Amino acid sequence: MSREVMEYDVVIVGGGPSGLSTAIKLKQLKPEINVCLLEKASEIGAHILSGNVFETKALDELFPNWKELKAPVKTKVSEEKFLFLGKKKSISWPTWLLPKVQQNHKNYIISLANLCRWLAEQAEAIGVEIFPGFPASEILYNEDGSVKGVATQDMGLDKDGKQKDSYQPGMELHAKVTVFAEGCRGHLGKELIKKFSLDEGKSPQQYGIGFKEIWEIKEENHKEGLVMHTAGWPLDNKTYGGSFMYHAENKQVFLGYVIGLDYQNPYLSPFDEFQRFKTHTEIKKIIEGGKRISYGARALIEGGLQSLPKMYMPGALLIGCDAGTLNMPKIKGSHTAMKSGMIAAETIVEHINKNKNLSLYEENFEKSWVYEELYAARNVKPSFSWGLILGIIFTGIDQILFRGKLPFTLKHRHGDHETLKPANKMPKIEYPKPDNVITFDKTSSVYLTGTNHTENQPVHLKLKDKELPINFTLEKFDEPAQRYCPVGVYEVQTENEVKKFVINSQNCIHCKTCDIKEPSQNITWVTPEGGGGPKYGNM
């Protein structure tokens, strides 16, 4: 069956801060332009998970009157703490000794998901057509190899790919320019990077997995505006990571943990490290007596400038975390994602009005403050490959004394899927059992994400080699998918003494960790049927 076609000036894939900013800026610059934005979640914001301490720089430029327009950006950071955790003890690091980029007194504690919902309202009000529940599943190319647009996912296929009664073929969306804004490890972005060799000459990309829980805590423990970060326990010196705790409005705290996916021990379970972290006295005393009301996880992109691919190609742009504009020492990517989207809009308008080449994007980008920021930040993450202590010392020198201006650039050496050591060479890790008060198991956690995928549909986690998990990965790495997936999608089950690799794809929360960390790159995440996945509220 041939698919219906719709023509637009610009098609944007992904309704996160970057894609929405492109859409809005396009309409501000050229009101008559036709813009369509596709989002795979059932509504804008439902797949957004972020800290979030928000720097308003890009928002100030996009909507100088955002306060009057009632943007959900309200809680100003009022106090800041940095703790260095030992197993029992903790040392508080004076904030004046933190690199300037890590200071937050001008920033706000927000829900990025709610900010996206607000941005979407603004965008629709000026004529952007937004379609939630429609994943872009396929890139379309012109005969000359340039990007022509995207196709949306077919709906109503059964698990064998056969058409059900409700079958609805996908649509083709053709555009003068297609903007890919899928966020970290976009599945179409990944294809573009490969096809157009956008990462040629760059360091391998680096990722982390970020967890977040929202807790409603006791009034006496709550301090609206307080921002706290920790490093150290329970991670060892070799594993890159740390926590955040942001006291938001309504007695809520946003509690989270980020672990570099370049970890080496296949027995490490990021989820359990996060759970264990909460039992530290410094953390427990704040959340005790409270209630966990949300849970989720999402990969984040950490490679910085060294790993940032070329962001333009014939007919398309790659922006935000889909490319990798996150500022790692700041752990902030929302403002840079927004700005990269606004630059995309400016470039596209020049392209359409004056027939300028899309390579103009690079020029505009390098002139912007995003580039300046990422340049200054470039050496922090790679220095932590020497371990936490040396990383901190180097970062102190690099960021405080030299403000990121040291005359050399450290490289990332390995892709995250290459860093695991064989299981028989690494220590097993015993994690404490959840108490269901402070710590929880994956089953009760996945429940809080509201995730769901229509039952009878093709599995959206594709194995290149179906036998590999049992025949190789289990033997060599004790199949780490059982541990790195934050919701337990992957299980190794034994039936009549035969081992079986099971994929509970309906629980997937679209974090993309498996696609990144699988040591043989055997798992590929593709878009499931529209509207599937988590139903995050104010994440």
Place this chain on the structure above:
Amino acid sequence: MKILVAVKRVIDYNVQVRVKEDGSGVVTENVKMSTNPPDDNAIEEAVKIKESGKATEIVAITIGEEKAQETVRKALAVGADRGILVKTNGVVEPLAVAKILKKIVEKEKPDLVFMGKQAIDDDCNQTGQMLAAILNWPQATFASKINVKEKTLEVTREVDEGLETIEVNIPSIITCDLRLNEPRYASLPNIMKAKKKPLEQIDASELGIDTKPRIEQVKVEEPPKRKAGIKVANVEELVQKLKNEAKVI
């Protein structure tokens, strides 16, 4: 033939519902909302009947706050022709909904009213029946199959004993079960067309209906936590435990 379909905006069925701290209700802020699932079946059935040439117009109506428009738009995107939003604030109980619907029925003069069998937020399972009573129309509830005949409908109902087939005169009220059909997906072009379909807004106060709640909600509580399960070694042990400990067989 004209069909009026009532659709309600409720908390999405995948969401973990949370009770407010003070027990005054459930948390609806920062929660994904969508169409009450059996209402999707109601719309789907109406569209199917129209496609078969037996109906000429479908009007989707919702009663609720401004945002409930989304629910009507969704109905328009899968095939309803027009929409109506009756704007209200706060809780509207089944009786008030039924009274509002009656006013709309008097104005729109539909031949059939399709609704969901119950809404998954309050699970009242009353609105359709009340509307039938105050309109003095026949009703067929829990419909899992509908066959449109000359001046009647043949409806198969899901009842405790199994399936019951009845015939009702037109005009009538039909409440739909989840098994009635598989709702279709809205396509992109149809969502766009839906944005241009007429959606009339009426203020509930204009209809002269008193929507004040008649029921006082005393308290909302979470159900008790489920106890952890146990593993049994074999069937004998299971039977023994079911008999002696659970005392269910």
